[in-house]
Amino acid sequence: MIYAQIDLNWQQHDTWIVVIGILCAVSSALLGNFLVLRRMSMLGDAVTHAVLPGIAAAFLISHSRSSLPMFFGAVIVGVLTALFTEWIRRVGRVDEGASMGVVFTSLFALGLVMLVQASDHVDLDPDCVLYGAIESAAIDEVEIFGRVLPPAALILGVVTIVNALFVVLCFKELKISSFDPALATTMGFSARLMHYLLMVLVSITAVASFESVGSVLVVAMFVVPAAASYMLTDRLAWMIVLSVFIAAASAILGHGSAIVVPRWFGFESTTTASMMAVSAGGLFFLAALFGPKHGVLVKWVRRQFLSFRILCDDIVALLYRCEERETGSPSKAELADNLFASSWTLWAALATLRRRGEIAVDGAVSGAVDGAVDGAVSGDFHLTGRGRDRARQLVRSHRLWEQYLVVETSTETDRIHDKAERFEHFTDRPLRDRLDRVTDAPDTDPHGRPIPSEKS
Amino acid sequence: MNKQTSSQLGDALASSESTSSAPGLSTDPLCPLSVYDLTVAYHRKPVIWDVGFDLPAGQLIGVVGPNGAGKSTLLKAIMDLIPRASGRVRVFGDTYAHNRKRVGYVPQRESVDWQFPVSALDVVTMGLYDDIGWFFPVRKKHRARALEALDRVGIADLANRQISQLSGGQQQRTFLARALVQDADLYLMDEPFAAVDAATERAIVEILRDLKKREKTAVVIHHDLQTVPEYFDHVILLNMRVVSHGPVSETFTSENLQKTYGGRLTLLDEVTEAMRRREQAL
Numbered sequence: 001m002i003y004a005q006i007d008l009n010w011q012q013h014d015t016w017i018v019v020i021g022i023l024c025a026v027s028s029a030l031l032g033n034f035l036v037l038r039r040m041s042m043l044g045d046a047v048t049h050a051v052l053p054g055i056a057a058a059f060l061i062s063h064s065r066s067s068l069p070m071f072f073g074a075v076i077v078g079v080l081t082a083l084f085t086e087w088i089r090r091v092g093r094v095d096e097g098a099s100m101g102v103v104f105t106s107l108f109a110l111g112l113v114m115l116v117q118a119s120d121h122v123d124l125d126p127d128c129v130l131y132g133a134i135e136s137a138a139i140d141e142v143e144i145f146g147r148v149l150p151p152a153a154l155i156l157g158v159v160t161i162v163n164a165l166f167v168v169l170c171f172k173e174l175k176i177s178s179f180d181p182a183l184a185t186t187m188g189f190s191a192r193l194m195h196y197l198l199m200v201l202v203s204i205t206a207v208a209s210f211e212s213v214g215s216v217l218v219v220a221m222f223v224v225p226a227a228a229s230y231m232l233t234d235r236l237a238w239m240i241v242l243s244v245f246i247a248a249a250s251a252i253l254g255h256g257s258a259i260v261v262p263r264w265f266g267f268e269s270t271t272t273a274s275m276m277a278v279s280a281g282g283l284f285f286l287a288a289l290f291g292p293k294h295g296v297l298v299k300w301v302r303r304q305f306l307s308f309r310i311l312c313d314d315i316v317a318l319l320y321r322c323e324e325r326e327t328g329s330p331s332k333a334e335l336a337d338n339l340f341a342s343s344w345t346l347w348a349a350l351a352t353l354r355r356r357g358e359i360a361v362d363g364a365v366s367g368a369v370d371g372a373v374d375g376a377v378s379g380d381f382h383l384t385g386r387g388r389d390r391a392r393q394l395v396r397s398h399r400l401w402e403q404y405l406v407v408e409t410s411t412e413t414d415r416i417h418d419k420a421e422r423f424e425h426f427t428d429r430p431l432r433d434r435l436d437r438v439t440d441a442p443d444t445d446p447h448g449r450p451i452p453s454e455k456s
Numbered sequence: 457m458n459k460q461t462s463s464q465l466g467d468a469l470a471s472s473e474s475t476s477s478a479p480g481l482s483t484d485p486l487c488p489l490s491v492y493d494l495t496v497a498y499h500r501k502p503v504i505w506d507v508g509f510d511l512p513a514g515q516l517i518g519v520v521g522p523n524g525a526g527k528s529t530l531l532k533a534i535m536d537l538i539p540r541a542s543g544r545v546r547v548f549g550d551t552y553a554h555n556r557k558r559v560g561y562v563p564q565r566e567s568v569d570w571q572f573p574v575s576a577l578d579v580v581t582m583g584l585y586d587d588i589g590w591f592f593p594v595r596k597k598h599r600a601r602a603l604e605a606l607d608r609v610g611i612a613d614l615a616n617r618q619i620s621q622l623s624g625g626q627q628q629r630t631f632l633a634r635a636l637v638q639d640a641d642l643y644l645m646d647e648p649f650a651a652v653d654a655a656t657e658r659a660i661v662e663i664l665r666d667l668k669k670r671e672k673t674a675v676v677i678h679h680d681l682q683t684v685p686e687y688f689d690h691v692i693l694l695n696m697r698v699v700s701h702g703p704v705s706e707t708f709t710s711e712n713l714q715k716t717y718g719g720r721l722t723l724l725d726e727v728t729e730a731m732r733r734r735e736q737a738l
Contacts, residue, residue: 093499169591170591171593172585172588173585173590173591175578179568179569179572179579179582180582182532183582185535185536186537186559186561187585189585233573234573234575234618234620235573235575236572236573236574236578
């Protein structure tokens with residue numbers, strides 16, 4: 001009976017932690033997109049640190065932990081940070097990073113000093129300001145419209161709605177002033193106004209979040225989900241939508257792992273706030289790895305495919321040139337030497353070409369023999385009709401390019417081969433026809449070798 | 457103290473050196489751009505000084521001068537993007553703020569982040585944001601107009617491509633399309649010909665001529681002196697001050713070019729140098 005009750009209480013508490021975490025992460029991520037795109041991630045960092053003296057001043061003046069004075073104090077200082085940074089940059093003639101460093105460290109230090117003073121008078125723990133206390137924030141209760149809920153959830157809920165409205169209503173204004181501030185200003189959307197509006201909301205969000213996740217971790221919430229979704233898409237609207245999902249996911253994952261992961265190692269559960277930041281970092285890592293456009297893995301796979309295709313091209317072109325010189329087909333070892341290919345990739349390329357019916361092995365019907373690509377016997381491979389067509393087109397592209405480079409761009413003859421070698425893999429029929437026309441349909445390349453015709 | 461010194465020096469210079477190049481401010485609504493006594497300074501160091509001219513309507517006007525001559529600064533000061541130390545600007549006989557919708561701006565290509573997650577069509581649509589107004593969303597008809605403008609610059613097929621996937625020339629065309637869709641009467645273009653391929657250069661020239669045919673005025677910052685007589689009707693030679701301005705046939709002379717580009721140390725440089733020495737001595 002008692003167990004059941006504890007269990008139920010624990011469940012509800014748990015839900016509130018997750019709700020607060022999600023609201024905190026989502027409200028920050030909404031604005032974070034624009035901080036990341038404006039290369040202002042550090043300014044978000046600066047503002048979230050610098051609001052500290054505003055909060056402390058509010059404590060000292062009002063002698064309470066009530067939220068309203070805190071909000072005003074923090075917003076004023078947050079906007080002052082943006083103003084000071086701009087001012088020091090202009091007067092001191094230093095870059096933005098340096099002036100930010102000056103502003104936010106001094107304000108942060110001032111805030112800490114004031115907080116220590118304030119904590120003598122008000123029940124306030126400086127640690128909580130830095131690291132947050134989402135667990136205790138979820139225990140507090142306030143009654144509104146007959147429902148009991150934690151005040152942090154209420155405040156963050158309002159902030160999330162405000163931020164969402166701002167991003168939706170001012171979507172196009174934020175887009176143009178982030179992309180091209182000068183043009184935005186000439187069109188009546190003052191880039192400076194948008195900048196300070198953003199700063200006001202960043203300050204408000206930072207204050208609303210700091211109780212839950214602390215002033216340090218809120219930076220992760222501003223920057224990491226947005227940076228992760230930047231990896232996944234190249235449309236602004238999608239970037240914002242994805243960042244919201246990533247933010248929510250890191251809150252859920254964060255709380256889940258805060259309970260579960262430490263137990264694997266036999267510890268008590270750890271703080272949700274730090275695990276939220278860790279989860280967001282993990283999601284960013286996944287996005288950086290598997291992102292469809294900018295992902296490291298996808299880029300690697302694409303590169304491998306391309307170099308494999310180029311290797312196949314090179315093999316048929318080499319066989320074609322051997323036929324041309326009537327030197328007989330090369331062995332596999334000769335191929336490997338000529339094309340700088342490892343034996344495994346060469347094997348794979350030869351197998352692919354045989355399957356496509358572009359090359360054949362002596363004494364075998366093309367593509368019918370498995371595992372016969374040993375290359376033990378010299379003169380193993382020869383082109384089929386289809387392979388010869390592809391090879392002829394490649395060689396034709398190569399030699400036309402050489403001719404073009406010499407005639408049209410007066411490149412020196414000893415430097416044209418490498419360029420033509422690269423271009424030939426990316427030259428299709430229409431481009432080849434244009435090359436042919438531009439170079440007056442030559443019969444031979446600059447080295448005097450015949451340029452094969454399009455069709456045999 | 458220092459401010460006073462510099463303004464006194466400025467007056468002295470203006471009275472001794474400025475001749476016919478400082479006309480009065482034109483309030484003629486047909487005059488697309490009239491600039492009078494425009495001075496802009498960064499950290500008290502003048503970037504442009506006492507610049508003045510009236511531009512004829514319906515002409516292609518080149519702005520030419522060495523690096524650091526203040527060409528971009530001039531355009532930005534005209535559009536109130538940077539503060540002026542002194543001077544007045546009239547656009548079609550009124551202030552810029554009043555007539556801003558009649559002015560289209562093409563910034564330098566390097567001035568924006570081309571990794572930004574938007575498509576070419578999105579960028580062109582930005583030219584219509586002023587018409588759409590605060591808080592209203594972009595609608596289908598706006599996108600259709602933007603697509604039309606992309607078609608005019610010859611890259612309608614690239615409309616949905618992310619802008620980092622465009623070549624330099626295609627990016628420049630996108631910027632031009634964005635200005636065209638604004639349907640302005642006066643265009644201010646900051647080096648549209650910088651680092652573009654030959655085909656794009658021809659396309660831009662075509663667009664400029666088309667603008668002229670429709671009686672628009674374009675002020676274009678230009679670097680390649682050889683093509684000035686071919687592309688422009690009117691030229692402003694700028695090196696901190698207006699060295700000369702007028703029809704290309706009269707103004708674009710080797711003597712004027714010598715004055716603009718040659719003899720790096722102008723009188724102004726000497727004065728600035730003297731002021732600096734005196735400041736340090738104090």
